[in-house]
Amino acid sequence: MMAPEKAILVVDDEEQIQVVLRQILKLDHYLVTAAHTGAQAMELLAQNHDFRLILLDLTLPDCRGLELASRIVEKTVSRIPILLISGNPELSEMKLPPGVVGAVGKPFDFAELLRLVRQSIENSSSH
């Protein structure tokens, strides 16, 4: 079954991570747009790319990931689910801000990542 291409916004300042995430998401035919900074991410969201999901790194050069998540939720009318990427193992136990549907730890398992992405998109579209 070939699903139609769904747009995903990946916000991560590390090129190495960007590249590999693009490859992983390509396996499930997602269309990846990359942002390196919080400012870039906000700009892309404002251009209305119809992203179905945001993958957000917690350590960005210009702002904290959680702050950015809250800002995205505030700014975007249609609730785009956000998945956090973090090397902090305690994150899964922290209270996540509204709009954040889950977290992926580093290093990540690609199958698990794809499952989470799929599930998050399905959950949000079923609402």
Next chain:
Amino acid sequence: MSKVEAKIRLRKWGSLFLVGGCYYVAGQIGLLFAIVHTSITALWPPSGIAVAALFLLGRGMWPGIFLGAFTVNYFRGTPFWVSMGIGVGNTLAGVVGAGLLRRLTDFRPDFSRIKDVLTFGVIAGAIDPVFSASIGILSLRLGGLLARGQAGDAWFAWWSGDAMGVLIFAPLIFVSQSVPWRLPPLSRILEALLMVGGFTWLAVMFFQANEMLVFLVYPFSVWAALRFRHLGVNTLALILTGVSIPILILRLAPQSHLQQHDVLFLVYRLQVILSTASLTGMLLAADITSRRRTEDDLATKEEQLQAIVKHTPDHILIQDRELRYTYLVNPELGFSEGEMLGKTDYEILAPEDAENLTKIKRKVMDSGTTMHVEIPLKTKSGKREFFEGSYVPRRNERGEVNGLIGYFRNVTERKQAEKVRAAWQESENANRAKDQFIATLSHELRTPLTAILAWIQLIKAGMLDEETRQVGISAIEDCALTQNQLINDLLDVSRIVTGKMVLKPQRVSVHAVLLSALDAIRPSAEKKSLKIVDSYGKANLETIADPTRLKQVFWNLLSNSVKFTPAGGTITVITDTVGASWRVRVVDTGQGIAKEVLPLLFRRFSQGDASSTRVHGGMGLGLSLSHSLLELQGGTVEAASAGAGLGATFTVCMPLLDRASGGVSMPVFSSAPLEPAELRTQQAALAKIKILFVDDEPRTCDAFRTALSSFGANVKVAASAKEALDSLADFDADILVSDLAMPKEDGLSLLRKIRASGDLKNRDLPAIAFSAFGGQEVGTAALDAGFQAHLSKPVNLPNLVRKIQEIAGEPAGSPQPF
């Protein structure tokens, strides 16, 4: 009517009748001394009673006075209307006299001041009887009881009789009011009896003989004033009056042949004598009273002062114009009062303490203003203690400064507590910095690892086409290399921190080193389609540096630009010279650096600011490592950016090879272990310390200026001993660091001159020497010349920093830190 009101009313009526009664009785006595006319007497006691009663009990007493005055005349056969007139006159006199005393002046009825006596004499003695005499004589005339020709004499006789009554009787009533009515000691009663008895006998004796002998009363007057004050003086005046007037009247009575004039003359003469005696005594008593009161006030104040001084925990001192101690409370510093009194600071304290204190004290006295000071002083046993307090100029009556008063508190314990707190805070900060360092490092290590693992999973799962798999494998290689680089950097940082970084400085071409770095970075730049422009001048710039480490610095800066410049951007490398230094600038068109981040870029995660994690995130250790590597070789690196998104410029600067010195390279610094405690504070290890650095070799001067400035020091360099001496005039140096071997004049001679100079501050300037020819002898010679320490070249920088920290702030000759 309430009970209280009834009581008050009863009291008022009681007082009225008592006053009226007294007036009547006193009037009966007074009329015994009638002269000129039956209604005119030589002494009229009721006038004194009237003034006293109206003053003490209030104006409301006038009916009592009037009643007394009326009856005493009426019952003596004076016609009704004439008696009424005399009554009105006497009442009015008392009311006016008491009213004036009460309203117009601050008269005190205890006569405790001389002005009370004078006021009373004028108002009650002179003015008040004018009313009684005038109205009384008018009444007599209207009643036809006095011939016209007699009126003048009669008026004056009346006035003087009333005045006598006021002067003799009113003060006695006033002062008996303010005398405490308790039984005095027996000796005093006996003395009083002796005085009164002796005086009465004397008065009777002499007045029978000749009233001119009255001057003999003066010794008694003085006795009374000194020992019994007003009560004594007024009692004697009463006795004198009571004796002399009846005697005079009795003596005059049988001599009816005497002309009225002669009688009046005798009476007036006595009155003048009596009133003079009375007023003189009162003035004497008033003066003594006011003096005694001043003494009592002073004694009370002295007592309060003693109580304060006795219980104060503070140190109080008074010094005279020559700064000798004249008064001490709680002497400090282990000296006793006896050891300090009469001496100056120079005779007691350590010379430098005496010097400092005297300077401050002279300033206080010269300017006449109070100064607050906090000062460390050496105790008798050589311990250093901290004092906080003020010096206040002391002035004489003319307002000239004639010394000073000091109030001080020993704050050594508080200072120590502050130190402990600061140390604790510092270790807290260091801990936090360490935590952040670890957090940053784990992030840096995990990022490539995450990518590597993900790629391996993808490849293992066999889901990639051949082309993508090749991409993955090179990505894995890149990541592994990144990690390798990071670990290498980490090891370098560790080497610098532990002092094991070994530099192999040699004569190198700046451009050759730069080119090799550019070659190394080119592949990754091309991968991102970045253009590298190398703008290089014609001259072949040479320098002394470790080529491997210099290349590492260039590579770090270039790799940083590659990383943060988006694809298609340009990196420009510009090489030129500034003064005696060469400069390489790496300019990129990348994302730039926010203003607030700039100062944090080169720090080794040592600041307590949470933003450091973010600043260094993704940046690795390259920048701080480059900074340290350059610092060790006498170079600098700086970053500039117009802001986020506007690109960044990194500038490396290092001294050019000095051709004059023949290109012989001698390493300026060697690296040695830094104590962990220094690691965390080294950024500000020399904060605010002013260093005068002397060396004839410009390259060394530059290197040291850069290195010492990086520790926060304010460095001024001098190329010769003469320049150094000139600099000291306006540069307020905390420490001198000098090369020993210099042409013309060497370091030993320089310091000897400084030590021998008259400049008080610089005479004790702490000093460190260094020289290329090590050895015991040179070191000893340096210490003999007055240096506190000697280091041999190449100078171990951390060691130098530590020595400066140790020695600066301690004046020469006192090696023990507080």
